Amino acid sequence: MKLSFHGADRGVTGSCHMLECSDRRILIDCGMFQGSRELAEDNAEAFSFDPSAIDYVLLTHAHLDHCGRVPLLAKRGFRGEVIATSATRELVRLVLIDAAHLQEEEAGRRAYHGRRRGENRAPPPLYTTLDALNSLDQFGRTAEYEQPLQLAPGVRATFFEAGHILGSASIRIEVSEGTKVRSVLFSGDIGNTGRPLLRPPSPPARADLVVMESTYGDRLHRSVNDSIEEFYEAICGAFARGGNVIIPTFALERAQEILYVLHEGVERSRLPPTVQVFLDSPMAISATEIFARHCECLDPAVARLFRGGSDPFRVPNLHFARDTADSIAINRITGGAIVMAGSGMCTVGRIRHHLRHTLWRKESAVIFFGFAASGTVARQIIDGAEHVRLFGEEIPVRSAIHTINGFSAHADQRELLAWRSGIGGCETTFLVHGEEPVMKQLAEHLQGHRVEMPRLGEGFDL
């Protein structure tokens, strides 16, 4: 048995790990590198293995940094089977088609700028919409939580709840070697407990080796309930001043969590029943519809609401804006509205128009949830910039700015350690999906067994 590392090694994006056993090559995730331009260019590099020699890709969840290179893998020769939970499979379709669109647009822009400079060769998109659609043909069996799937004689994979986003899983692979069974558990991204929609992570009781994420291995989150109260107060403050609330949001999970919390706020009279809520993101709207179809992945209380015929995402005045015209019309409303749009870090998308119309108004509020990478418009606003540049214009920042941190989709240090300590029999923990200094801090708390922090391309004979 051999374990090797091909992404998210001493970094947080591009997750891709390989297990070779019983003549099979199994990839766990095949995600995209994201962030700086150099990282993005890493996606176009050749894989450090032969795609046509891969038998299986097991996907832990639908985030782009875990599934985003599947179309590229298929385009370069992968003919094996992709296995994921049913919810992941549906969300992956959305995510990959959206990613292909963005890459086609970006390639078109580069080609145009190139032509202006007199160049007639421009790099093609990483993959096209057609490549993404074709890669969906490789999806085979659907994984049910805690139901083992046979990959080869003596090789079984089982998916366990990871509590990170809808359909997310930790995956254990068990390999029979004579009379002995050896197992490797891949954590995927591990959720924060106590979140409004999802069940908590539920890893298996035993694994010989654990490959574990470490994103927030150095910090503790604020409690979800305190964060919800902070959110209601920020909204009520803006409404009392006669303004709107703008929320830059990620389309998967975060948008649905916010809708649910808004619904609860109206039910509990913490928010006025007249509040107008606009979900201004076609991808978030589709993701919201997918949630309603997957009660098997939801917190039992939320699942009961859906099964009883009510919709826990639907505040009385909820509007879905799919078309650009609907999005533009929102800007005519000057008070009492909440507008959610992407992208979460304000680098692209409709949110930039809403910020242009809102940031200069001191009666309004902009509320950020969670992480914003340095250099992004979101980060500039969070860091207190007096002006930001949008569509070539300097826009003064006069709105109230709030950053609410307790909604993280990732476990904090205490939860990561609790997750890990629940797994018995482990010889070695391999830390992945984290920045190096963060991993080192987490490693200090992992005692009683070996801890490895593999580098990109490193392999271990087990």
Ligand code: ZN
């Ligand atoms: Zn994730």
